[in-house]
Amino acid sequence: MRPVRIALLIAALGAAQAQAGVFDDDEARRQIADHRIKTEARFDQQAKxxxxxxxxxxxxxxxxxxxxxxxxxxxxxxxxxxxxxxxxxxxxxxxxxxxxxxxASAADGADPAATAAQAKPAGDPAREAQEYEAALNQFKAGKYKDAATGFAAFVQKHPDSQLAPNAQYWLGNAWYAQRDCKRAIEAQSVVTTKYADSPKAPDAWLAMATCQQEMGSAGAAKRSLETLVAKYPNVPAAETARERLKKK
Structure with missing residues (x-):
């Protein structure tokens, strides 16, 4: 009897170990499957x-x-x-x-000889024209700093030239193009005083009003426009001034 019992015990132990081996394989496969699912999920998230x-x-x-x-x-x-x-x-x-x-030279009743003598510039007209055109070309090219330097030099060198009012006016525009309204107003005020009889004077008043408005001096701008209309009522700049005054 005893040998039989021993044999049965050994058989039972073998069966238990075999069953445990099956359970271990299933657990390993489940873990592998879970790991694969998690890995694929991570890959999907990374891809997304x-x-x-x-x-x-x-x-x-x-x-x-x-x-x-x-x-x-x-x-x-x-x-x-x-x-x-x-x-x-x-x-x-x-x-x-x-x-x-x-x-100016063709005024009615003027003595041609006297008019010619008065109109004759002290300097070299051709040279003055070249200097003026050089500064004007700088302005046209958008080189406003160089243009301002050129126009300032011109009016200092040729204050009595027929082109001086124009040069002074464009000096103001060159400063305005550089967003320096203070200097622009200073330059244009010379046109309105020293060259008040020049065709550039009305435009200078208009330019001054524009700068004054941009600087927040609405009252000064209005006075400049009113002065322009009063002094030069029949020029195109005066019409522009009237339109601006209507909007104030």
């Missing part, structure tokens, strides 16, 4: 995050391209407007210069 990041980068690139296009468009429009303004100024200056000296 990378896709979202790629979409964000693409959207940002498109927004940058759109903003760059807007900047280029605005820059072009600004340069075009600036060029049109400069061309307008230059064309107006050229037309006004045609009427300044001839009108």
């Amino acid at each position: 995050a990378q896709l979202d990041l790629a979409n964000q980068i693409q959207q940002q690139a498109e927004e940058i391209a759109r903003l760059r296009g807007q900047i280029e468009t605005l820059t072009y429009e600004l340069e075009t407007a600036k060029k049109r303004q400069q061309d307008f100024y230059l064309d107006l200056d050229t037309r006004l210069r045609k009427f300044e000296a001839p009108a």
